[in-house]
Amino acid sequence: MTSLIALTSGAESAPLGAVRQVMESITRFYPRIAWIALVSFDGEGSAGGVTGEAAGAGAGAAAGGVRMLVEVPEGGGEDLAPLRGAIGEQLRGKIGVHASRNGRYLLAKRAPAPSDAALVFGIDAALLLEPEERPAWAHLRLKLDGQALLDLPGEDASGAGASFVAAPHFEKVIDGEGQRILLSLDRALPLHALLPLRSFLGFAVLAGLASFALMFALRQRAVAQQSQQVARQAEARALLQERETLLAHASRVNAMGELASGIAHELTQPLTAVLSRSQAALRLAGAETPDLGRIAEALDVNVREAKRAGEMLKRMRDYASNKAPEPKPSGLNGIVSEIVALTAVDLERRGVKLELALSAEAPAAVVDAIEMEQVLHNLIRNAADALEGAGILDARISIATKIVGAEVKIEVADNGPGIAVDVLPKLFVPFFTTKADGMGLGLSLCQTLVERVDGRIEAGNAAGGGARFVITLPRVKA
Numbered sequence: 001m002t003s004l005i006a007l008t009s010g011a012e013s014a015p016l017g018a019v020r021q022v023m024e025s026i027t028r029f030y031p032r033i034a035w036i037a038l039v040s041f042d043g044e045g046s047a048g049g050v051t052g053e054a055a056g057a058g059a060g061a062a063a064g065g066v067r068m069l070v071e072v073p074e075g076g077g078e079d080l081a082p083l084r085g086a087i088g089e090q091l092r093g094k095i096g097v098h099a100s101r102n103g104r105y106l107l108a109k110r111a112p113a114p115s116d117a118a119l120v121f122g123i124d125a126a127l128l129l130e131p132e133e134r135p136a137w138a139h140l141r142l143k144l145d146g147q148a149l150l151d152l153p154g155e156d157a158s159g160a161g162a163s164f165v166a167a168p169h170f171e172k173v174i175d176g177e178g179q180r181i182l183l184s185l186d187r188a189l190p191l192h193a194l195l196p197l198r199s200f201l202g203f204a205v206l207a208g209l210a211s212f213a214l215m216f217a218l219r220q221r222a223v224a225q226q227s228q229q230v231a232r233q234a235e236a237r238a239l240l241q242e243r244e245t246l247l248a249h250a251s252r253v254n255a256m257g258e259l260a261s262g263i264a265h266e267l268t269q270p271l272t273a274v275l276s277r278s279q280a281a282l283r284l285a286g287a288e289t290p291d292l293g294r295i296a297e298a299l300d301v302n303v304r305e306a307k308r309a310g311e312m313l314k315r316m317r318d319y320a321s322n323k324a325p326e327p328k329p330s331g332l333n334g335i336v337s338e339i340v341a342l343t344a345v346d347l348e349r350r351g352v353k354l355e356l357a358l359s360a361e362a363p364a365a366v367v368d369a370i371e372m373e374q375v376l377h378n379l380i381r382n383a384a385d386a387l388e389g390a391g392i393l394d395a396r397i398s399i400a401t402k403i404v405g406a407e408v409k410i411e412v413a414d415n416g417p418g419i420a421v422d423v424l425p426k427l428f429v430p431f432f433t434t435k436a437d438g439m440g441l442g443l444s445l446c447q448t449l450v451e452r453v454d455g456r457i458e459a460g461n462a463a464g465g466g467a468r469f470v471i472t473l474p475r476v477k478a
Contacts, residue, residue: 001095001121004019004022004026005112005119007019007022009111009117016038016070019038027072031127032127033124034122034127035073035077035104036120037071037077037078038068038120039069040117041065041116066084069117087110103150104122104125104149125144125149125181128150134152135234137154140183140184141183143181143182169184169185170231170234170238171183172184273305273341274301274302284298308342328366329364329365329476329477331363332365333358335367335373335376336376339380343381347380347397352384352397355397356399356400358400358401359400359401359402363403363408363409364476365476366474367453367455368449371452374446375446375450376410378442378443379469381442383414383416386416387414390416390417395414395415399411403475405475407475408474411470411471412471413462413466418466418467419461428446428447450473455473457469457471
C-alpha cells in the first residue's frame with residue numbers, strides 16, 4: 001500500500017493507466033487481495049496528486065462524496081460511501097481496518113497531504129489460510145471485531161462431541177498493523193472416538209466392570225493429553241506463521257519500496273552532488289581565467305557520482321531478480337570516506353558538522369560495499385533528522401573506525417537528545433517508527449544487511465549524551 005500511495009501522490013505521480021497495471025499485477029500475485037481501489041473524497045474526480053492521463057478517464061461517478069478513480073477488478077468492489085467518514089478520519093500514513101461483507105474486510109490508507117485520495121484493499125478472508133495448513137479435524141473460525149469472516153467446520157468430524165469431555169479449544173488474536181483477527185480452532189470428540197464399541201464389549205467380557213472402568217479412565221487421560229498436545233502444536237504453528245508472515249511482508253515491502261520510492265530516495269544524494277559540482281564547474285569556466293585543474297576535479301567528481309548512481313540502479317535490479325550480493329574484503333575507511341562525500345552537501349545544508357576518527361591500521365571486513373554504505377547512510381540520515389528536529393545549535397555527528405581483537409567496529413554517534421528508554425528495545429522491530437511519516441523499515445533493513453555478513457549492530461546512548469550505534473564485523477586482512 002505504501003508503494004501504491006507513493007505512485008499515486010506527490011509532484012511526479014504515475015498516470016492512472018500505470019497505476020491500474022500495478023494493481024492488476026498485485027491482485028494476480030496475491031489472490032487474497034480480491035479488490036483494489038483508488039478513490040477520491042473531494043467529489044471532483046481528482047486524487048490530488050495523480051497526473052499524466054486525465055483524472056476523470058476511467059473513473060467512476062461520485063457516490064456519497066466518494067469518487068472511484070481506479071478499481072481492479074472493474075465493478076467488483078465495495079460501496080465505500082458508508083465508510084467515507086471513518087476513512088476520512090484516519091491518520092495519514094496509517095492503515096485502517098474496516099469490516100465488509102461476503103467474508104471480506106477492507107484495508108484503507110490515506111495519501112499524504114494535500115491529496116484527498118485514499119487506497120482501499122478488499123481482503124478475501126477465505127484465502128488467508130493455505131489448504132495444506134488447515135487441520136482436517138478442526139472447526140475453524142476467523143472473526144474481525146466480532147464479525148465472522150470465515151466459518152469452516154471440520155472435514156472429518158462426525159457426530160456431536162461427548163458431553164462429559166470438554167472439547168479442545170484454541171484461540172489466538174493475530175494482530176498485524178491493526179488487523180486484529182481472532183483465530184479459533186475447535187475439535188469435537190464424539191463418543192465413539194472415546195469408547196470404541198468393540199473394545200468396550202471385549203473388555204466387558206474379559207475383565208468385567210472393573211477392567212472397563214480402568215480402561216475408560218486411561219483412555220480419557222490419553223485423549224486429554226493428546227488434545228492438549230494438539231492445542232500446543234496449533235499455538236506453536238500460529239506463532240511461527242505470525243513471524244513468517246511478518247518477515248515475508250517486510251521482504252515484499254522492502255522490494256517494492258526500493259524499486260518505487262526507494263530509487264528516488266537513494267539517488268538524491270549522488271544527483272545532488274553532480275548538480276552542485278556542475279554548477280561550480282560552470283562558474284569556474286565563466287571566469288576570466290578558468291581554473292582548469294578545479295574544473296577537472298569537479299568533472300571527476302561528477303563521473304564518480306554518476307558511476308555510483310549506476311551502481312545503485314544495478315544493485316536494485318539485481319535485488320529485484322533475486323541476485324545475491326557479492327561480499328568481498330573491503331577497507332572500512334574507504335567505505336566511510338565514500339559515504340561522507342555522498343552526505344556532505346546535505347549535512348552542510350542542515351548545519352550539521354561531521355567529525356571523523358578513522359583508524360590508522362586500515363580495518364577491513366568481508367562486506368558488500370554498496371550495502372554497507374546504505375547502512376551508514378541510513379544511520380547518518382537518522383542522526384541528522386534527530387539533530388534537526390531537536391534544534392541543536394552545535395549539531396555534530398561523529399564516525400569512528402577501530403580494530404578490537406578479531407573484530408572491527410564502526411561507531412556512528414551524535415550529540416542530540418538520544419534514544420528514549422521505552423523506544424530503545426523496539427528500534428530494530430520492523431514497522432516501528434517514531435517519525436510521523438516514517439515506515440519503520442530503515443533500522444530493520446540495516447540489521448538485516450549487517451547480519452547477512454555475520455556482523456551485528458547495537459544501539460544505545462553515549463555517556464556524554466546523544467545516540468550511539470556500533471556496527472561490529474569479523475576482521476580480515478586488508
